Structures are given as C-alpha cells and as structure tokens.
Amino acid sequence: MRPTNALILACLALAALAPAPARADQPTFSETAAAEAAANATYGPRTTPGQTIPVPDDVSPQLQRLIAAPFGNVADAPKTGDEWKAAVAAANRTAMVNLDRLKRELGVTVEPTVVAGVKAYLVTPMTIPEKNRNRLVVALHGGGYVFYPGEAGTGEGVMMAGFGGFRVLAVDYRMPPDFPFPAALDDAVAVWKEVVKTTKPENVALIGSSAGGGLALATILRLKDEGLPLPGALAAGTPWSDLSSAGDSYAANAWLDNVLVAYGGMLEGMARLYAGGESFRNPYLSPIYGDFSKFPPTILTTGTRDLFLSNTVRAHRALKRAGAVADLEVYEGESHAQFLAGPSVPESREAFADIAAFFDAHLGR
C-alpha cells in the first residue's frame, strides 16, 4: 500500500471514532439533489453519493442491534488450502459456542450419524407434534461451501427443529479445499436417495440458507435430471443462486450489508474455491441458470439490505415464471441471513414460524 493510502485509511479510522461532524459540514438536501441529478443526467450506470444510513427504528430493538453491528469479515480470501483450513477452524470455534447455547435455549438434541456414507446429524426437538410424526426436514447448511463442517453446521437445523417441531437430518456434506464441486451436491443427492427409501418424499422438506440455499436449489435440479422423486416443500433462505457477480444487489447493497459486506474478497474467493475451475454458469453451481419447472412449493427469505436480495428475488421470479408455488418473505433492514439470528430476535422467530406454516400447508403427513 502506498503511504498516501495508508494515511487516508488511518484518518478514516480516526474519523469513525470521532463525534458526528457539525451540521454545517453536511450538504443540504438541495445541494445533494443537484449534484446527484448532474451525476445521473444521462443514460448509464447509477452514481450514488457516500451516505450515512441510520439504524431503522421500525424493527425490534434486538434486530436494531444486529443492524447496527460493525462489518463482518471483509478480509481478502485466504490464498492457500492451509490458510482456508485455519479460517474454517476459527469460525467453527465461534459457531460451536453459539450452537451450544442455541441447543439449550430450544431444547434440541444433536446426534451424529452416517447416511449413505455421508456424515450427518440427527436433530431432534423436545416434542414433535402429531402432524409432524411422519415428516422430516433435510438441512443443507450455509457457509459459502467452505465453512461450518461438522456439528457447527447444524444451527439452522436446530432452529427448524426447535421453532417448528420437526425432526431434522442435517447433512455434513464434503467441502473444499479438499473436496470441491460437485462433492457437496453428490453428498446431498446420496443422502436424499437413502432418505426416500424409508420416508415418503412428499413428507420431506429440504432447507438451506446462503450456500445451503443454493445447494438446495441445485439438488432439486439434479433430482429432476435423474428422474428421482422430489421433496414436498423447499425453504431457500437467501440462496446463493448465482456464484457470478451478476445480480443488482451485489453492487447496490455493497457496504450496506454488514454480514457479507461486498462480493469481492472472501465471497468471491469461496465461489472460486468451490467451483474448482468449473463455470459459474453451470446450473449445478449457480441454479438461477437452471430449469425451474416442476419445482416443489418453495418459501424464500431475505432482507432489504441483503447482498443476496437479488439472488433471492431472481430465484423467486424464476419459480413463479415456471408455475411453482413460491412465497417470498423480505425482512425490513436485515442483511444476509440475519433471519437466522435465533430465539432472542422476534423477527427470527417470525421467519421460522412462516417456514413451519408453509411446510404444514404443503407437506404430506
């Protein structure tokens, strides 16, 4: 980094700690309007000014706290397999602390198992309502196809079990750097084939968020291609439906989403590591480029600040265009996957209540 940039960055860091500048330092609305009208006076890309965007006051105090939080990891992606593994191990330690608390709060147990040679976890709520006795949820965890191997990846499954009263089978699919695409998809399909030997497919829901949502959509594409039975319902939370940089919110919500923050760096690094040289336009990698006909009823969840807002609404529209039953839920002010916050955040309970109600309406018994 050149000295000039270092100096500017140091100053910006100091500025972040300083009191808000005096009102006189801010341009008036009319001044900003005139400048932006001039900057956007011809057809072309949109030019937006630097902004300070308040924490919205129309969401729960618990969600306000999440929205106000500092940026998550915006580091450059690790460069070697060992660096990736170190980053994964560090993230898992934090995730396990959160998971232990979550299991206690929701009264959910998690037991390791193996299904069709694939590692997995049986996630069981304290009580299973009669209507859910013959139902099962298969969960594909998020984490950019790299993070949260092992029990650390069962958090969403634990919430589905605890909030919804479902038995959950959480799949610990293989991931890079050791096992790039299509290992994760192969594992999801192998588990599915085994599950439907003993459970009616129409009684099984498939869930996943972020990379897990993308993998869930890709799994349906693969099941269709192989002529296998499909699940009775699908919940795709802010699915990574396009690994490429296409999608308006990758740019429009950059630096606004405090979880993923921006497409470059870590996020792009995970896409490349998972794809292992395969084209991002392969529908098994970026399911938005696939055929959405004959999809099961699907509920999608995102937030207005989500870097994957476009990934989610594009998948929703693709499903509607193909004639599927598809519900879209967009939460005010939420960044990527913040609906997974857990029991302390009312909007998180609400999201899982919606998903459970959707499953109840569409799954067999």
Added chain:
Amino acid sequence: MRPTNALILACLALAALAPAPARADQPTFSETAAAEAAANATYGPRTTPGQTIPVPDDVSPQLQRLIAAPFGNVADAPKTGDEWKAAVAAANRTAMVNLDRLKRELGVTVEPTVVAGVKAYLVTPMTIPEKNRNRLVVALHGGGYVFYPGEAGTGEGVMMAGFGGFRVLAVDYRMPPDFPFPAALDDAVAVWKEVVKTTKPENVALIGSSAGGGLALATILRLKDEGLPLPGALAAGTPWSDLSSAGDSYAANAWLDNVLVAYGGMLEGMARLYAGGESFRNPYLSPIYGDFSKFPPTILTTGTRDLFLSNTVRAHRALKRAGAVADLEVYEGESHAQFLAGPSVPESREAFADIAAFFDAHLGR
C-alpha cells in the same frame, strides 16, 4: 484521547499534501474494504461510500433501459398552490400522451362517469373473459395524492383492464391543494358504498400503486372501522404505507431509485400538502400504523431499488402477522413503480399477469 474534528481536519490536510497516488482511478477492492471496515467499526449507523452501480444485465433489455434512465424530478417541492397546480398540469400533459398510446396498444376504452357524486372513469377492455363478467376492479391512482387528476390518472386501470381482462372503475378522487386529506379517502369510500349496491363485494378487487396503494390500504382500514363489506382482493403496488421518513429504504435506496430519487424535496412536500397538518402517524394517512386484521387477500409489488421497498415489505409483514393471505413480488433492479411501465416491458406484463392470476384465485364470480 478522543480524536477531534480539528485532528481529522489536520489528517485530511496532511493527506491532501501527500503525493498524489500514481493511479488516479477507482480504489482497489481491498482499499475500499479497509476504509469501509474502519468507517463501520463500531455499533451505529451504516456508512457507505460513493458508488457507481452498473445497469444489471439479468433483466430484459427494455427494463435495462428504464433502469439506466436519468433521475426523475428531484426538484424542491412547489411552494404555493399555484406552483403546485402548474406542476400538476405539466405532468398531466405528458401523462395524457402516454395514456393515449397505452389505450391504443391495449385496445381499452375510457369513458367519464360520476359515482356517488365522485368523478370516475369506466375502463373497458376489448374482450372480457366469461369468468370476469361479474367482476369489477376499482382503481385508485398514484401521484403522491397531488398529481394525475382526470383521465391522466387512469393508466394503471387501463393496464389492469387490458392485461387482465377486467372492467375497471378508476376513481378521480379529489386532491390538494384544494382538497387535502381526508377528501381522497372520503371519495374512495363513497364510491365503494355505491359499487357494492350493485356488485357483490367479494367480486370486486381494489387496486392502487404508490399513493394509490397507500389510499387503498387506508380505504380498507376505513371500511373495517365503518363495518362495511370488504373487497374480495387487493393489489397494493409499492404502497405509500408510511408518509413519515420511517422505513429503511428511504435512506438505503436514496439516489439509487431513479423515479422518486429521495424522500426530501418533492416527496416530502406532497406528504405535507396532502396531510394538511394532520399527523403522519394517523393510520388513514400512513396505514402501516393501522390494524391489518381481517384484510382481504393482498398482492404487493415492488423492486429492489424502490425507495418504497420498505413501505412495501413492512405492509407485507404486517399483513402476514395479522394472518392475511399476502403475496410479495419484488422485481430485480426496478425503481419505484416501474412495473407500471406498460406492454413494451416484459416484466410489466409479468407483474399484471401475476396480479390477474391472484385476483382469479381469490375473487368471487
């Protein structure tokens, strides 16, 4: 020691004196990431950098053209009644040119009428499918409760008639500066009372976008309060559900939405002119503060760049929380109300096809 503004100014001065960077173009991803991480290192409002946001390539070429268009009106609001009337007259002239083309393209006729003393227009498609013979759509136009009096306000009704095959009654409700709140709401309710004398309420849909969407939601609140029958379905396009500045996308999508552009100026001016001193928290003005129980099935439509994205998703969540059937449609890259673009834009046809299908599923015959 806490940094002071003087320290920051000194830092910035030093930075300005330092040798200019060798490369005068955009900062690298890593540089922006470091600066933004520093600016967002503590709990609080989000700080975003000035950005250049490309026209997305994952929408139709016709929609790309709309997204690329220069900013709409970001002028300060008119200051006198005469200035408002001059602005309204100018907008109407443009609207009438577009309306005449739209009527021709869709083969729809528009005839003036009077219902319960309120001016209105009968909007009739070339053919009415058998299933729609006993159905009616009542349309409340947009325009910030100030713009598009007379036939100029029938555009959305013309599209509903042409795309959906419905008879439409488009209400030319009274507006400020001469008739502020609650004149518009009084007119909508008066028309409704007359309509249900001859048409089953469950066979009637209520539609409106922007201010018309807010007015439609407020009309339902008023009908409930007066114990009147409710329509069979509702389509609220990007409804102005909150006239106050509350709602995250007022800030987050400011200068990104190329139709409304920002909350201040004209938009805030229209809110004040319509409210006429009444509190923006009055649910008849800002229906988001109302009781959404017992609402009819409702479909809401918005876009990822819409300044009213939050107005729309907040209304959707309020409906879901109250137990209503509520469908949310969010179009990739669209700014405020761009789904009303008309027959040349595929995504506009798609939006009306969705609304028509929703009505067909929920209206009586």
